[in-house]
Amino acid sequence: MTLTDRINQAARRLPAWPIYIVGVLLPVWLFWQAASGALGVDPIKALEDRLGLWGLKLIVAGLCVTPLRRFAGVNLIKYRRSLGLLAFLYIVLHFLTWLLLDLGLRWEQALGDIIKRPYITVGMVGLLAMVPLALTSNDRAVRWLGSARWQKLQKLAYLVALSGGVHFLWLVKAWPVEPFLYLGAILGLLAVRMIPKRFRLAA
Numbered sequence: 001m002t003l004t005d006r007i008n009q010a011a012r013r014l015p016a017w018p019i020y021i022v023g024v025l026l027p028v029w030l031f032w033q034a035a036s037g038a039l040g041v042d043p044i045k046a047l048e049d050r051l052g053l054w055g056l057k058l059i060v061a062g063l064c065v066t067p068l069r070r071f072a073g074v075n076l077i078k079y080r081r082s083l084g085l086l087a088f089l090y091i092v093l094h095f096l097t098w099l100l101l102d103l104g105l106r107w108e109q110a111l112g113d114i115i116k117r118p119y120i121t122v123g124m125v126g127l128l129a130m131v132p133l134a135l136t137s138n139d140r141a142v143r144w145l146g147s148a149r150w151q152k153l154q155k156l157a158y159l160v161a162l163s164g165g166v167h168f169l170w171l172v173k174a175w176p177v178e179p180f181l182y183l184g185a186i187l188g189l190l191a192v193r194m195i196p197k198r199f200r201l202a203a
Helices: 003-013 017-036 043-072 077-102 107-116 118-135 139-145 147-153 156-171 177-194
Strands: none
Touching: 017 043, 017 077, 043 077, 043 156, 043 177, 077 118, 107 118, 118 156, 139 147, 156 177
């Protein structure tokens, strides 16, 4: 039995619901750390950053599912919905932390920042693009939209990923290596989707 077979066998046995439990516990842990002072001298900023980064990690993980199945034969498609919904949860919490805890629900300042600050504008584009994806991430929505229209709607995930990568890059003033790695990974994962389907790296 190959490594791919073992991974697929394990995936068939492991349901998706534990991912939701672990995924929900992490923000709870982060909020507890912020409240207890474990996130440093600026816990709100640290909380905001960590929620956003974990959301981006889950977005990248979701993008990996299709290339893994196509080129390596690893089928993790059953987990893509949970990864996407948890990514949406984290990004919403990232936004709410900024709006409620950082800005104190000052809507005028928030709207001004969204318009004037490009990295916030791009981030909002990504968040808004996630809303229809989250609302249609169920079997009933697939039946209502039809498979073809639902598949077209899923392409919004590419906009979400690009917006998240650019948002992270513009957010970090010193431009260290990490944001470039995330954006590079996103561009690479999107690029492999352009390879004709007849080309595969694995049988």
